Amino acid sequence: MKFWKSWVIANKDFKIFRKKKRIIYSLIIIPLFISIGLPLVISTDKTMSTGDIMVFLNAFSFFYIILAYILPNTLSSYSIIGEKIEHSLEPLLATPLTDGELLFGKTIASFLPCVLMIYLGSVIFMFLTDLITYNNVGQIFLPNWNMAFILLCAVPLSSLLSIELNIIISSKVNDIRTANQLGIILFIPFIAMYMLLVSNIVSLNILNLFVISLALLILDIFFFFLSKTIFHRDKILTKWK
């Protein structure tokens, strides 16, 4: 496997993404909105007790796992369905490129910008949160171990899951919006988890995060093999719709 070829593929996709306003906006606006919006929610409610603030901050931290699932959705749909729409997969597959190099290139193209934007967003979130809550909490709350675990472990795993699912969805649909919508449906379990955290039914700790990350890892491995089977040149040119 020649990784530089995957980088050539990813680099080409980056050039295309830069020209798509929808992608640029979704990459910048969504993380920015969440990273500024969530601390503001806390700042607007002056009646919140320190305990309530802790519950909300934990739940908000979890939101980054959801964001890591949502954000690559648009990019990976564009990355693969875009090739289908432009009929560019055939000449691409005719080059001395393995299916693995192509798949890896497509994964990098969606993964890197999203994870980078999430990390940038999380820095803003942590800074604003500490600024707003310092007086109430009496300490710098973020970053903490939970947030570190989320950013370094759960966020990449969640992004990979989103990309793999999009590859599978892309083999069945020819429309970027449909692929987006189908991909988004699959994040309902994440929202359910978020609701449990906000309601303080489940608390966010390293053990829970480990279980969540393990579940994501198992799903990643399962969908990796499934997407690898689907992302096969013979199937792309004869069975993909």
Place this chain on the structure above:
Amino acid sequence: MIVTKNLTRKFGDLTAVDGITLEVKDGEIFGFLGPNGAGKTTTMRMLCCLISKTSGEAQIAGYDIDDPEDSLKIRKIIGLLPENVGLYNDLSAYDNLDFYGKLYECPETQRKENIRHFLELMDLWDKRKVNVGSFSKGMKQKLAIARALIHDPQILFLDEPTANLDPEAAKKVRDFILQLKKEKNTTIFLNTHNLDEAQRVCDKIGIFNTHLLASGTPEELEESVWGEKTIIQVETVSEGIIEALNKLSLLNMVVDNNKITIDVSNGEEENPIIVNAIIEAGGKVQYVNRLSPTLEDAYLKFVRGLD
């Protein structure tokens, strides 16, 4: 350079390509003629290692299309112009070629030289920074041809290369195909519907409809239809003329009004005898024409079973 033996591809119960056996020699231009849905593109895709075969064998430059390692080597030495050009509309003409040049592992200097050479050749150098999305169909087709050539391939697979081009651009592409053969000895496998194009550029032609119906040089295919005919227009066809011609034991003779069509095996020798017989029988010969079969006749005969 290209050898296939009973190459077959099935899609479920449908046999798209049925046991093709053919050979394309080094530096030859091979025209693959057939109607829509005949399996031309499927054959090309198998030879370019894009889809697998169901059975049979095929080698490109000695490499087996079925072997994963050979498949990579094959794809290094071939260039493909697919039916749908498949360019990136959001990238410039230059970036499209640069991207493919990198994937074909062209060294930077050669890549830059080739990009300039082919863009200039296709009259696209001035538009190199323009996004391909704003190009006309013809411009896209020319750019896709440049893309197929960016790494100086030994074998070129072209699927309808002049389909979207105006006559002048189509001529330029045809001339360019001949130039490639002459200067670089590139082997070219050409899928086309265009009989005139096939006749002008191909050394050998295969007429194909799921299976290979006939193959040979354009001349061989034409001759395989019905050899040669002589048409003689006389003032009046009399019983005496018919009687005189019947005595010559001709292969086949059809009389339509005052026009006599005769199959001849060697016109130069037989025609003077036939004309002489008509004159001696009191006929007045107005015109004598030679009617040779065309590639179209051969194509229709093999594809539609017409005589």
